[in-house]
Amino acid sequence: MNRQPDRKRLMAAVAVFITAAALILCVGTGSVRILPGEILAVIKNKLFDAELPEQITQSMAAIIWEIRMPRVFTAFAVGAMLSVSGAVMQAILQNPLASSYTMGVSSGASLGAAVIIILEISIPLLLPGAAFACGLSTVFLVLAAASSLDGTLRNSTVILFGMILSLFVSAIVTMLSAAFSQHMQRMVLWQMGTFAGRRWTHAVGLLAAAAVGTLAVSLKHRELDVMSFGDEGAAAVGVESGREKKKLLVIASLLTALSVCFTGVIGFIDLAAPHAVRRIFGASHKYVIPMSGVIGGGFMALADMLSRTVLSPQEIPVGAVTALLGAPFFLWVYFGTRRRERE
Amino acid sequence: MTYALEARNLHASYRKGGEEVLKGVDFILESGQSLGILGPNGCGKTTLLRCISGLIPFKGELKLMGDDPSGLSRREIARRASRLLQTGEAYFPYTVEETVLQGRYSKSSGIFGGITQNDREVLERVLDDLDLNAIRHKQLNVLSGGQQQKVFLGRCLAQESPVLLLDEPMNHLDIKAQSELTDHLQEWRSRQGHSLVGVYHDIRMAARLSDRIMLMKDGRTLYYGDPAGALDPGRLEETFGFDAAAFCGL
Numbered sequence: 001m002n003r004q005p006d007r008k009r010l011m012a013a014v015a016v017f018i019t020a021a022a023l024i025l026c027v028g029t030g031s032v033r034i035l036p037g038e039i040l041a042v043i044k045n046k047l048f049d050a051e052l053p054e055q056i057t058q059s060m061a062a063i064i065w066e067i068r069m070p071r072v073f074t075a076f077a078v079g080a081m082l083s084v085s086g087a088v089m090q091a092i093l094q095n096p097l098a099s100s101y102t103m104g105v106s107s108g109a110s111l112g113a114a115v116i117i118i119l120e121i122s123i124p125l126l127l128p129g130a131a132f133a134c135g136l137s138t139v140f141l142v143l144a145a146a147s148s149l150d151g152t153l154r155n156s157t158v159i160l161f162g163m164i165l166s167l168f169v170s171a172i173v174t175m176l177s178a179a180f181s182q183h184m185q186r187m188v189l190w191q192m193g194t195f196a197g198r199r200w201t202h203a204v205g206l207l208a209a210a211a212v213g214t215l216a217v218s219l220k221h222r223e224l225d226v227m228s229f230g231d232e233g234a235a236a237v238g239v240e241s242g243r244e245k246k247k248l249l250v251i252a253s254l255l256t257a258l259s260v261c262f263t264g265v266i267g268f269i270d271l272a273a274p275h276a277v278r279r280i281f282g283a284s285h286k287y288v289i290p291m292s293g294v295i296g297g298g299f300m301a302l303a304d305m306l307s308r309t310v311l312s313p314q315e316i317p318v319g320a321v322t323a324l325l326g327a328p329f330f331l332w333v334y335f336g337t338r339r340r341e342r343e
Numbered sequence: 344m345t346y347a348l349e350a351r352n353l354h355a356s357y358r359k360g361g362e363e364v365l366k367g368v369d370f371i372l373e374s375g376q377s378l379g380i381l382g383p384n385g386c387g388k389t390t391l392l393r394c395i396s397g398l399i400p401f402k403g404e405l406k407l408m409g410d411d412p413s414g415l416s417r418r419e420i421a422r423r424a425s426r427l428l429q430t431g432e433a434y435f436p437y438t439v440e441e442t443v444l445q446g447r448y449s450k451s452s453g454i455f456g457g458i459t460q461n462d463r464e465v466l467e468r469v470l471d472d473l474d475l476n477a478i479r480h481k482q483l484n485v486l487s488g489g490q491q492q493k494v495f496l497g498r499c500l501a502q503e504s505p506v507l508l509l510d511e512p513m514n515h516l517d518i519k520a521q522s523e524l525t526d527h528l529q530e531w532r533s534r535q536g537h538s539l540v541g542v543y544h545d546i547r548m549a550a551r552l553s554d555r556i557m558l559m560k561d562g563r564t565l566y567y568g569d570p571a572g573a574l575d576p577g578r579l580e581e582t583f584g585f586d587a588a589a590f591c592g593l
Contacts, residue, residue, distance in 0.1 A: 094434050222456050226445050228435050233428055235398055237502065238421030238449030282482075283435035 008287055011280065015291060019298035026072045026305040031312060032063055039064055066199075072301050074198040075318075077206035078263050079273070079300020080293035081255040084214050086270030087277070087292040088252040091224045091285065092245050093155045099270040100139075100256030102159055103249065104166035108138025109260040110173045113190050118180045127190075131261035138169055139253040143246065152231065152242050158249075192317035193264030195304045202262055213255045214293045220248060221285035228283070268322040269296050269303075276333040299326070345409040347506050347538035348372040348395065355387075355394050355401040364390045365401070366562035372555065374505070377532065377539040379553030381546060381573070383583055387562040388542040389429065392508045395540070396426055408505065421449035425502035427495055427509045436482040439475055439494050440466065446501030469497045472527060488515030493524070500531060509541040513548060525552060546591050550574060558582040 028034040042064045044050035052061060082100075089098040100106075112134030116127045142162045143153075150157045173191075177184045217224075223244045226234045234241040256270070273296035274288060281287040303321040310316060353368040365387045372378050380388050393399045397412035397420045405411060408423050415423075425446065446469075447462040470476045473493050483491055492515050499507060512528075513521045525548070532539055543549040549556060549570070556573035558566040560582050566573055573579075576588035 091435070096434065219455065222445070222448055222451065225437070225441070226448055228437070229445075230432065232393075232398070235396060235417055236421065236426040236428060237445055237498065238418040240417045278435055282441070283437040284441050 008281055012287065012291060012294075015280075015294055019294050022298045022302055023072055023076060026075075026301045027064060027068045029305050029309060030063075030068060032060065034060065034064060034068075043069075070200045070203040071195050071198050071304065073203035074206055074263070075195045075301040075304040076297035077203065077210040078195070078259040078266065078297075079269050079303075080210040080297035081206070081213060081259045082266065082270040082300070083273035083277075083292040083296025084210075084217055084289055085252040085255040085259075086296075087274035087285070087288050088217055088224065088248050089270075090274055091228045091288075092248050093159055094228060094230060095155065095159060096275065097271065098159060100253050101265075101267065101270070102166070103142050103162040103253055104138035104169060105135040105253050105256045106260055106265040107166045107169040107173065109135030109257060110187075110191050110265065111138075111169050111176075113261075113264075114173050114176050114183075114187050117183050117186050117190065118176060128261035132257050135257035135260055136253060138165060139249070139257075141165060143249065153245050154231070190264050193260075193266035193319045194307075194315065195263055195318060196308070196315060198262075206258065206262065209255070209258050210293065210297070213251060214290060216251055217248065218286075218289045220244065221289060224248070224285040224289070225283070228285075264319075266300070266319045266322060268319070268326045269300055272326045272330040273299060276330055279333050299329075345374070346371050346406070347374045347376065347408060348378075348540065349404065349406040350391075351404040353391075353394065353401055353403040353405055355390060355399050357390075357399065359400075364562050365394065367403075367564065368559070368562070369564050370555070370557055370567045372538055372540065374538055375532075375536045376554045377552060378541070378555045378557060379549030379570070379573075380540065380542045380557045380559060381544075381549050381582065382559035382565075386559045388559060389510055390562075391559075392426060392510055392540065392542065395424060395506075395508060396420060418449045421502060421504065423504055424506040424508055425499040425504045427499045427507075427512055429510045429514065436484060438480050438482055439486070439497075440470070440479045442483060442494050443469055443475070443497040443501050446498040449502060449504075465501050465503060469500050472500070472531065473497050474523075489517060489520045492516060493520070496524070496527075503535075505536070506538045506540065509539065511542055511544065513543070513545065521548070528552060546574070546579070546587065546593065 024036050024039055027039050028036060038056055041053050041056060042061045045052050045061065046065050086099045089100055089102065090096055109131040112130035113127055116130045142158065142165050146153055146157045146161045177187050223239050226237050226239045227241055227244065231241045274292045277288050277291045277295055281291050300322065303325055304318050306325065307316045307318040307321045349371050350368050353365050354363050355365040356363045368391060370378065380391065382388055390399065394401045394405060395407055395412060397415060397417065400413065407420065412420055444458060444462060444466055447465065470479055473496065475493060475497060478486065478490065483494060486494065496512065512524065516524060528539065531537065541549065541552060550573065553570055555568065556570045557564055558573055558578060565582055566578050574588070574593055576586065576593070579587040
């Protein structure tokens with residue numbers, strides 16, 4: 001009898017439960033410690049008008065509802081989007097090191113943000129809008145250049161053009177930073193990424209984007225599986241790999257561009273989360289895509305919690321925390337499962 | 344009569360206006376028959392299989408079960424012809440079962456395209472036939488080259504397409520595994536009525552597995568006919584450029 005799917009479903013349920021617990025922990029941790037019961041009471045109060053218990057003050061409720069929760073959910077959504085995007089890129093480009101960053105999303109977005117910072121225009125949403133537009137434009141440039149040379153979009157061509165354009169655009173950003181040194185600090189800080197000051201509008205918008213993007217990619221789980229074996233192997237079983245590759249590259253880049261434009265460039269999660277998920281759940285994208293979203297999102301929320309609490313009141317850039325925490329976690333998952341496989 | 348495959352004066356090149364790799368290939372394969380293709384490296388054997396799979400544009404006439412493959416969708420081609428590639432590489436830890444099930448993609452339908460009961464039945468049959476049951480939950484990357492080759496063949500068989508295109512199916516297999524695979528293929532063919540096109544390097548193996556043999560050289564058909572005629576020492580020497588019959592002990 002085949003018990004594998006049952007086991008995986010159980011593991012997925014456990015992962016969702018642990019992630020939910022991690023999110024509650026993240027909301028509760030900070031300069032003011034808040035218990036899970038108090039968090040639930042505030043949520044009930046805000047959503048269903050339930051009465052607040054006496055020990056919860058209005059300022060505590062505001063900390064939970066107005067500051068911590070939007071920040072934690074923004075971090076979760078961004079972690080989920082980056083991880084799903086990374087899983088897609090690794091599969092279709094058949095490269096364990098590929099990510100949307102390989103396609104130039106982050107360098108393009110950084111250029112867009114840098115131009116707006118230098119021009120000192122302060123119109124709401126202009127900076128994220130410019131970052132988003134430039135991030136996606138870079139990806140389309142990479143795809144156009146790769147298609148014109150090689151209509152079938154061979155993986156090596158896409159990665160090569162992505163890397164070249166990404167480095168080229170990064171060089172322009174560096175030149176701009178040097179030329180307009182009075183804006184350098186803001187540009188560098190933007191590139192480091194942060195979730196500070198994120199509101200419910202960010203959280204809800206990004207959560208919706210994460211959910212839609214993850215669903216759209218999940219519907220392609222069989223194509224992703226087949227394309228992991230290469231274009232010719234994919235064609236042999238009936239997948240229009242060129243067309244599917246373009247679609248998936250665009251969806252993955254959209255997810256990354258949306259994350260980057262609202263929070264800056266945060267690395268490592270997109271690379272490590274899908275690999276860790278594959279080690280736990282196997283290679284099938286039926287599990288890899290949704291679980292990358294869940295685990296990557298939870299991990300990002302934890303990393304953000306550490307970034308704001310370890311050296312409190314000072315914040316560490318969250319990108320540094322994801323790498324510092326992620327590298328040992330990744331090694332533990334990787335070598336742990338390898339040891340179990342040998343046994 | 345509709346044939347499994349028909350090729351008349353087939354020409355193909357990888358780039359528009361580029362050097363032709365196929366410069367005149369002709370053959371007709373009846374449904375249920377088996378064709379073995381022999382020829383030196385670079386003579387266009389794999390290119391011919393790619394043309395049949397609709398991956399390369401061509402000139403001349405080519406029909407896969409009565410239709411020009413360039414007018415068919417990728418999924419429809421996969422429903423008609425499955426192809427075992429020369430190399431298959433697993434970048435991620437897929438299990439044997441997951442890999443074989445990928446062969447069911449062209450039969451899937453609906454927005455979710457889930458695995459059906461019929462898919463499961465085909466999976467069980469293929470795993471049984473190829474003796475893969477004991478390793479069905481193993482990951483491909485821990486298997487030997489020969490075992491992996493069997494898994495990829497399983498993926499082809501799971502497609503249940505009437506035409507099987509096998510590019511060097513005996514790659515990585517020891518002689519026992521080659522013998523077993525030959526038996527599997529013969530049995531599968533007789534049971535399912537498949538047409539089989541195989542590219543081989545072993546002349547005896549090709550003769551054993553095939554009803555018809557095509558000898559190719561420089562992108563052209565040198566000989567197309569029964570296996571006995573293909574074993575003619577003069578023809579083999581013309582094809583391979585040396586006394587291949589003596590080398591193979593024919």
